[in-house]
Structure formats: C-alpha cells, structure tokens
Amino acid sequence: MHMTVCLVLAWILIYLCVMKGIKSSGKVMYITATFPYVVTTAFLVRSSTLEGAMDGLYYMISPDLNRLFDPEVWLDAATQIFFSMGLGFGGLIAFGSYNELKNNCVKDTVYLSIANLLTSLYTAIVVFCVIGFMGHQTYMDCLDNDYKTLMTLYPHKYGSLEELKTSIKLDEYIFWMEHQFHHSEFPLLSNASRYCNYKDIIASSAQGTGLAFVVFTEAILQFPFPPLWAVLFFLMLLMLGLGSMFGTLEGVITSLNDSHVITVKKPVLTAVLCGTACVIGLLFTTRAGQYWVSLFDHFAGSYALMCIAFFEIIAVIYVYGYRRFLNDLEFMTTERPGKYWTITWRFVSPVIMLILFFSSIIKSFSHHPVYSAYDPITTAQVDTAYPAWALFVALMLVSLALAPTPFIYFVRKFKIWKIEGDIPAASKCLGSTPSTTYMLKSEPSFNRMVESTASELQTIGMNGPSTNGSARNSENDRKGNGSNRHPPKRN
Template sequence: MSKIPAPPASSKKSKVVGGNINNDNNIASTFNNFNTGFLKLPDEQSSHRRLLADELKTNGRRRNNSSSPSPDINNADEDDEDAEEEEDEIGDLRVGKLRTNGNRLMFNNNNSNSLRPNLLEEGENGLTNGCSSDMMDISDDDGREGWDNKMQFFMGVISYAVGFGNVWRFPFLLQKNGGGAFLIPYLIMMVIEGVPLFLIELGIGQKLRTGPVGVWNAIHPYLGGVGVSAVIVSYLVSLYYNVILTWVFYYLFKSFSFELPWINCPKLANGSNITECVESSTPANYFWNREAINTSETIGDFGGFTWHMTFCLVFAWFVIYLCVMRGIKSSGKVMYLTATFPYFVLTAFMFRSILLPGATDGLRYMLTPDLSRLWEPDVWLDAATQIFYSMGLGFGGLIAFASYNPVKNNCKRDVLKMSLANLLTSLYTAFVIFCVLGYMGRKNFNSCIEKDMSLILKVAPKLYKNMEEINGNITLEEFTFYLQTDFRDSKFSEIINHPSYKKCELGDIISEAAEGTGLAFVVFTEAISQFPFPPFWAILFFLMLMMLGLGSMFGTLEGVITSLNDAKMIKLSQPMLSLLICASSCLIGLVFTTQAGQYWVSMFDHFAGTYALMCVAFFEVVAVIYVYGCDNFVRDLQYMCDEQIGNFWKITWRFISPVIMFVIFVASIFKSFTKVPEYSAYHASTTHQHLEPYPTWAFFIAFGMY
C-alpha cells in the first residue's frame, strides 16, 4: 500500500487521539463522515482522504489481529510511538497551504497553517468530526507577513475607513435629509447593515489569511468572481480618488505663500480685475474653476492637459508607491501619522471655528431635526449607501488588512471599537464643518440682505438718500423681518416684487455650500481666508486632507496588490508589482487632468463606486452565510474571538442584512432609470454651475462600470 508522506515538523501540534488502537476504525469513520468545513476539498484531496481512511482501517485490522502485547515497562513508549505514527499519517491533510491552479485554490502539503478544521482532535466530548471550528488547528507560521502590533492594525483600518467622505459627504447628507433626523436612519443602518458586514469581512480575512480573490475562491470556485469584482471596483475607485488627492497637493503647495492666491481676484496687465472673477460669486470660486483645474464647459470638451495638475498627479502616485512598495511593512508605519494627524487638525479647527460669528447658526441647522423627512425612502437609501463609503465595505481592503492578523484575534471586539470610532469621527467632523458653514452662511446672508437693501435706493429713491441713511433707520434684522413677512400694502412690497430681489434664507445659503469638492476647495478656502494668518490654517487643512486621502488609498490599493500577490497571477516581486499598478493607474488617470477632468471624476464617483459596490457586498453575505454556512462561520468566530456570538449577529446575517442590501440595490437601479443622470457643468459666461445630462457616449462608459 502506498505510503502517505509525513508532514514537516511543526512547533504547534494539536492533541491527537491515537493512544488506543481500537480508536483507529472510529477515526477513519469520523474522517469519512466529514462533510463540513471551511473549504470544499478538491477531487485530488478527496482521493487523498479516502486513501487515508483505507490506510487507517487496514492498520486497525492488522493491529487487532496481532497477538496482544505482553505487559512490559516499555508499553507506554510503544503507545507513544503509535500516536506519533498516526500523527504522521494524518499530517498531510491537517497541514495545508493554499496554492493556485488556474483560477482555483488548492493545497500544498508544506504549511502548518490549516484552513480547514482539524479532523482528528480530541475535544471536551471526545473525538470531533471536524465541524467545530473551536477545535481547529490553525497557526500563524505560514510565512505571511503580519502587523507589528494590534495598534498598527487598528490605525490602518481607521486610516482606511475615515476619508474624504467623512469630511464632505456626511455633512452634506445631514443638511439634505433633515439635519439631526438623519442620524436616526444612519444609526439604524449602521447597526443592522454596516457592523454585521464589517465583521464578515474582518472574520473571513483573518480566518483564511489571504486576499479578496483568494477568500471567495476558497469558499467555492464559482464565487471567485466576487473577489475579482471587488478588486476591479477598488482599482477604478483608486483612479479618481487619487485625483482628489492631486488637487489637495496642488492647494497645499499654493498655501506656502504670504498671501493665499484665492483671496483676491487676479489683475490684468493694465491693473484691472478679470471680468470672470469679478462676476464670480467669490475669488475662491474663480480660482478653483479657472486657475486650479481650468475647467471646460462640457464633459466632451477635453481642452488639453492642465499641466500643473498633471505634475501633481505624478507626484501623488509617486508618494503612494513609496508607501505601498513593501506592503504593510512600509505603509503600516505611515498609517500611524495618517490616522492620528487629522484629529489634531480637526481639534484646532474646532476651537477656532466655535468662536466665529454665526457658528451657532450652523450647529443649529445641523442638529435641528425635521422628523417628517423620515417618511421619505430617499433618506433611508442615502443612509444605507453612506455606510458603505464611511466604513470602506465591499472594496476588499478590510479583508486584506485582516489577513495580516494572527488567527487568534478578537475581531468582533475590533469591529465594535472601529465602528464606534468611525461614527464619532463623522459626527466630530460634521460639528467642525457646520461651525465654518454657519460662519460663511451668516457672512453671505448679511451680504445678501445688504444687496436687497440697496434696492430701496433704486425702487424708492425718495425714502432714503444713501445706504448710510438706510442703515441708520432700519437694522438688518428689521429689514429681514419686513422682507420675509410679505406686507403688500407697505413700501417693501415693491422691493419684494422687483426682478433683482433675491429672498435671503440663512438655511438655503448654508445648504448650497455643503456638498462635494466645492466644500473643501471653495467654501473652506474662503473661510480660511478670514482667519488670522490664513496660510497657516490653509497648510493645516490641506495637510489633514492629504493624510485622509493617503490613508484611504493605502487600504484601497492593498486590496488590489494583496489579491494579485496571493493568487500569483503576476509573478513579480512586491515592489515591482506595486510599481506596475501605480504606473498604470497614473497613465489612465491622465484623463482626469484634462480640462474636463472634474466631470470625469464626478462620473466615476457616481457609477464606479455605487452599484457594483452594493452588488459585491450582497454576494459577500450570501457566500459566507448561505454557501459556507452561518453556523460554520459562527463557530469560526467563536474560536478566533474566544467568546460567544449572539443571536443578533445570526439574525442580521441570515435575514436583515441581505434583504436591506437587495432593496438598496434595486431601489438605486430603479432610481437611476427613472431620472436621467446629470452632472454639474461650469459655464464661464454665467460663472455658475448648471446641471447637464450626460451625452450618449458617456452612458456607455458609465454603465460599463456597473
């Protein structure tokens, strides 16, 4: 009979039942009845299993037919030798290592880190059948690099999850969806959707210790597409996400000057101001649209490269390459800075902005709940969608980070801590942002009122001779009251009906400035120009954005690089593979540095990271809970975390989370087809943004990213 090769020596051995000869047949029977486990064994592994079972049965019969050994003082030693022999016989299946065969993950018998339950271990109730994950023989001696310590992992995940979305998307959703009322659906969705999926990604990555592609391929070969989809989404998102980081670098470089370039309008050679800047809402708005990105008026009008942005893009990818070229050994050190520095800057801005006039107006607008909005489906859809961006779910970065953890690590506790930290960060950021928005809103509101007051001189010149006389007879508050209370019989009725009249609403003015890139590169830069010594605050602000962008890019690219490394699809060293990915991304990203680049960033943000992301997350839950099995996964977590997994997790995984994600996906698709997608285009003639529908050719590119 063929000899089953023995495994290499391992420093970590489970207690194997083998001291009693009569147990051999039970062992083989138990082994043959093994139907569950983390991985479905390939055909050659099944043959190996049957061969082992036959070997054990034959050995059992041979030993039972032999004469009983005479009592001897060396009997115990012989029993020990038998136990070691049995250990050798089962070693090949107990110690496996993932390898790739085409697109399918297999096992090499040269690794002590088993990805399946140990088949012949002795538990509290005797011999186990391999179904209980808390009896698994799992070690970390697989040659895979790991985090230096637990804090480095924590900082890495926080740095990855907390990004640009926490700075401008969350505050925008707050003001859009009823202020403080939005926190109710956001918290509910976080508990029943975000946190459970967070634990699935960390748990599955920590258990299998491989990248996003290898994880799903290991559960079932047909699920490999889930990992591939996650890698593609991560790659597409990294293309445009790094362009935002490019803009940050440009503004950071421009901040190193005694006078910020966006404070005043530039002048022509004859000393006069540029007309477009004068007619623009603010010099900061002109600087963004004309000096920084030099935007065109349509998405199809590329207009050539904006060269200073092209150089900044190359520089941004070079910085990222230096940080990821050696995996977590290089990026892990940087993450201490990218995770903590933004909090110091936010705290500095908090103390400064809370003292600004109008800060309380912004906070009041942020926290005042409009509970009637809770009946609108879009509010719940926005809350559920924001969870994906805020926690970094579905990209594969969390799986990649968790794969560098030791197997015996309480990932459940990690999930709860990091989810709470992410929530508090979003609220803290929104607090600071709305203080600044309140200040800018009050400033623009007063300016709006003064423009309306100047109408009195045109409409009713006999009432007042000049603005000083108006200000002496009526205050801004009184004037606002009369305008907002439409007295048709009063002298103010003519002003209200005048075509130049603009109704001034503080809430509307605040809400107009609370969305997207305009918040960071227009509104915040304008607010900073009102601070004492503006360059100092500008440098701090853009350094904070730089750290947020770098941290998120590390996690996004880690999912891509780890997957390619683990699958051995491209046989290159870590530095060369990182160089290939960064260089190719930089070349493709050149389209974002054209004059139409802003519109392409908007299109990628809307299509590349929305629908595909939700689809990936849905199939992740289905793969783990319904293909692998919820009970098996719970046992794995209990083994790794050394604590019980309650019914809350099982119910949300089995029913609530998949239903919610399916509803979100269907609702998002339905919403996109019932309304023609549009983008915000800048028109130089009016110096304002206008919504334009995407051209037909852009639809094919956009839907190709679904």
C-alpha cells in the same frame, strides 16, 4: 499641467509608502491617521467662534423627514459608511490577515464602528460650523445689497446708507424680508431685490469637492493667518487621501500576491498598479475632470460597491456556511455569536442591500440620470442629463467592478483555468480553523499539499490549528513576494 504633476507626485509618494507592504505603510499610517484629528480639532476651536457657526449647527440637527423616503438618500448613506470604514474594498481583510489567529475580531469590529460614528459626527460639526459662517457672510451680503438697492430707488428719502441702516434696523428689515412685507413698504423694491433666505443659502452650499475646495477655501480667507490654515487644511486632505489609498492598494496587492497567479515581486506589482491608477487618474485632470469624478463616484462608487458587499455576504453565509463561520468565530474569540448576529448576517443585511440597490436603480432610471454642470449664463450649477455615451461608460464601470466575481466562479466551477496555488495559500493564510480545514478537504490541491507536507500540517490538520499560530507571519519574515506561510515547493 499643474494637476497632472501633482497627480504623478501623489502616486509616487503612495508607491514609496506601500512598496514594502505593512512594514512601510504601517509606520506612515501613524501620521496619516492622527494628523487629521489634530487639524480637525484646530478647525473646530476656530470655526465655533465664528459668527453664524451656531446657525450652521442648528441646520445640521434640523432634519428634513421627507428625505427619509428617498431611496437614493439611504444609498448615499450606505455608500458613505462603506467608504469611511473601507467595506467592500478588501483593505480590511488584507490588514486583518496580519493579526494573530486568536485575535478578537468581534471587539475590533465594534470599536471600529463606534470610532467611525464618532469621527463622522466630529467632522460634521466642523463642516456645518464653517458652512454656517459662510452662509452668514452670504446672507449679510444679500441684505446689504438690498440696502443699497433701497438707496438707489429712494434717494430722496434717506441721505446716506448709514442713515438708512439707522432708520431701518436690521432685525426689522429681516422680519419684512422673511414675511414679504417689504413689498407694501417699499413697492419698487419687489422687482429689484432678491429674497434673502438663510436656510436656502445654506442648503445651496457646495457639496463634494466643492465643499473642500470652495467653501473651506473661502472660509479660510476669513481666518487669521490664512496661509497657515490653508497649509494645515490641504495637508489634512493629503493625509486622508494617502490613508484611503493604502487600504485600497493593500487589498488588491495582497489578493494578487497570495493567489500566486502573478509571480512578480511585490515592489514590481505595486509599481504596475500605481502606474495604472496614475494613468487612469489623468482623466480627472482634464477640463472635464470634475464631471468624470462625478460619473465614477455616482455609479462605480455606489452601485458596484453595494453589489460586491452583497456577494461577500452570500459567499460567506450561504456558500461557506454560516454555521462554519460561527464555529470559526467561536474558535478565534472563545465566544459564539448570538442570534442577533446570525439573523443579521442571514437575512437583515442581504435584504436591506437588495432593497437599497433595486430601489435606487428604479429611482435613478425612472427619470434620465443627471449631473450638476456649470451654466455660464446664470453662473450657477444646473442639473444636466447624462448623454447616452456617458451612461454606457457608467455601465462598463459597474460591469468591470463586478466581472471578477462571476468570472472566477465559472473558472473554478468548470475548471477552465487551473489555479494551483490558491487553495494551499488560502489554507495557510487562514491558519486554519477546524471548519476551513474540513471544507478544504474536498479540494485535490489541498489533499496533495497535506500528503507532501504532513509534518508541517500536523498543527493545522483535523485536530485544529495550534493556539499559538497566527493568521500570518510577521512582515519581517516576508521577503519579496514570498512568505514562509506558503507551502514549500514540491518536487
């Protein structure tokens, strides 16, 4: 019940921030984008002073080279980049459409990539400092348990636990443990103790949601003034969640709003989308919620995202044409991208995504897909095979995410459903550049718009757009679901 209330309140907050578009969410993003850096810095300063933090950092920079041959590792890495940068969700395209037409998008892309890399490394340092600290705590508890076991097995040899620790130094005992010499020294201990391996303890640390809600929560209890750190940490998680949802929703809302397929006002459309997402989210508040999150994240959040990104590259580079795309970039940035970008867009990126996708599919289904489930007997997470109905749900999730692409293609190809507003709206959102204007000339709706609004289109016709134009008018000029960037109504 508590999780359901929190979920509803979170979506209400998201709606209030997004209902007016960039005008409202843009101001909130100043907080959601900067506050996590402040909290992360505070955690870095505190966690770096904890015992075991340096061991955690050493573990972070100690690679397991065998994992590089696992395709799922590369898929997870690619998915992480897609999530952290918002690729394939439509948010970047939606936000970018508010920039000036002459905005240097190439520099923005480079800066964004560098900032994303540095942020990932920065947060990784904090995470592994905390993991190292918790691993050290668990490791010391493990060793302390063996000391107590020694006292139980050899009560006649040592008078007290303190005497035992004085007689057998910790470093000496760790040496015995790691080299398994304790079996000969204390034969009864071999069956009564567990092997305490620091690396194994860190490697078995919680991941995903468990990292945030288990490991960090336990670590915060060891900090001075735990309530303060807890409030800061969970506020940071809230800000990160809000920032992610702003971009995702803006990508969907802007696309539907600009297409003219849905004619309701923007606040109403936003309310419907937020309400729908909230209802779907109720599934994650059940007792099996963490397993649903794992199912959605593993299938819909990786395979579908990779396919969508692949279709985007194919649409821009091969359908629209890479030469037109290069002309557009040269027109907007005054510099033509070099051979590196051309080769990357045309060959490297599509091939890499195809290899990652199919190799991951083969790896996943060569063995039955599994998920981590709680075992009440061993009180540990064990790998459990997905039931058949769960795999069917996963297939539906991926299919639903990919269905709009072929659906719209066949609708436009065979003229099953005439969408009158998309071409005029697209041409005005784009500005348009000389290449897009030339391509859109083949569309009848575009030609009718040109004939009916010749005076308005004089600056964006075959002579190219005005250099003072913009990809969108400012948010202050947008009222409801309309905008003066759309063509005027025809009689």
